[in-house]
Amino acid sequence: MKKIIGQSLSAKTMRKFLRDAKEGSSFLIGGEPGTGKRFLAGMLVDKLYKKSNKKPPMVKIKDVPRFSEEGSIFITEDRDLFDAVSLLIKDSIWLLPLREREADIVELTECFIQETGVDGERWYSQKSMKLLLDYWWPFNIAELKRVVTLEEGYKLLPYANMKKILGNYSATEIVSIKIESFWDELGENVNPGKFYHLFLDSIERAFIKSALKQCGGSITKTAQLLNVHRNTLTKKIKKLRIK
Numbered sequence: 001m002k003k004i005i006g007q008s009l010s011a012k013t014m015r016k017f018l019r020d021a022k023e024g025s026s027f028l029i030g031g032e033p034g035t036g037k038r039f040l041a042g043m044l045v046d047k048l049y050k051k052s053n054k055k056p057p058m059v060k061i062k063d064v065p066r067f068s069e070e071g072s073i074f075i076t077e078d079r080d081l082f083d084a085v086s087l088l089i090k091d092s093i094w095l096l097p098l099r100e101r102e103a104d105i106v107e108l109t110e111c112f113i114q115e116t117g118v119d120g121e122r123w124y125s126q127k128s129m130k131l132l133l134d135y136w137w138p139f140n141i142a143e144l145k146r147v148v149t150l151e152e153g154y155k156l157l158p159y160a161n162m163k164k165i166l167g168n169y170s171a172t173e174i175v176s177i178k179i180e181s182f183w184d185e186l187g188e189n190v191n192p193g194k195f196y197h198l199f200l201d202s203i204e205r206a207f208i209k210s211a212l213k214q215c216g217g218s219i220t221k222t223a224q225l226l227n228v229h230r231n232t233l234t235k236k237i238k239k240l241r242i243k
Contacts, residue, residue, distance in 0.1 A: 002043050005111050006104025010096040014040060017093045023048045027056075028074045030082035031095030034140030040095070041073045061085065079239055098137040098144060100241070105132055108141065109148050116149045123148055131157065138198050205240040208233070212242070 004014045014036075021027065021044055029037045041058055049055045056071040064084055065074060074089070076082050086092035098105070109132060113120030122128055135157055137143060147153040208222070215221035219237070223230040236242075 002039070002046065004040075004043070005108050006101060007107070008096075008101045008103040010101050011104055013093065014095070017091070018043055018047060021048060021091060024071050025091050026072050026074065026089050028076070028082065028085055028089040028092040029095065030076045030079065030086075030093070032097050032140060033077060034142040035095040035097055036141055037075045037077075037095060040093075041075060044073060064088070080235070083238065096241075098140045102133055105144065108144055112145045112148050118149045120148055122154070136198065201240060204236070205242060208236060208240065209242055 004011055004018070018040070027041070027044060029040055031037050038058070045055055045058075056073050058073045058075065059065065060075045061081065062076075062078075063081065065072075074085065076085070079094070082092070082094055086094075106129065109120070109123055109129075113123070123132065131154075132144070132147070143156065147156050150156070208226070211222045211225055212219075215225055219233055220230055223233040226233065
């Protein structure tokens, strides 16, 4: 039976979104790859149209759609596009990545182990669970399921030390580290481009948060401090989900 796992604010928001959904409405679901967009869309269909022969089309959008049909489910991974379309669709939700839902990792792990029937005893130790909680989860919930249910899933955790590295070294020191050692740490199953963008986003997010703090939370003053246009800074704050 499908259900939304977790007690984080994100999980609770998803449950409310599903609970409040009404038949005949259009829906917009956004989020990074692997955050469960199609999973949530499927739950919408099961709730509203399980006994109906007419099910709403599920559309992955790349630009603002023309609303010629009511009752569609639109899906996107583009945050800017989501923000634009959400102005037109009342029932909209952006799913947070797993790295921002750490409170749900233990419960999700238990669910995946029971669901698949694998021997997941290795993940019940305090040391192993800490490894899961400290990991960056760049590929989100789908990756967590692979890690805890595959026989050698633990080998899919090449970023285990990256959060610690980013928290204890300056950007200059990190860049100065031998690139060869980074490739060894990343492993052959990792997309270097994905790591590159996560790395840059992490540095930029920390820098902007620090600048905002220096400016008392004023976007105008922070934009002046960083020598960027206010609109550009606002877009970055939304993209990086800085509160």
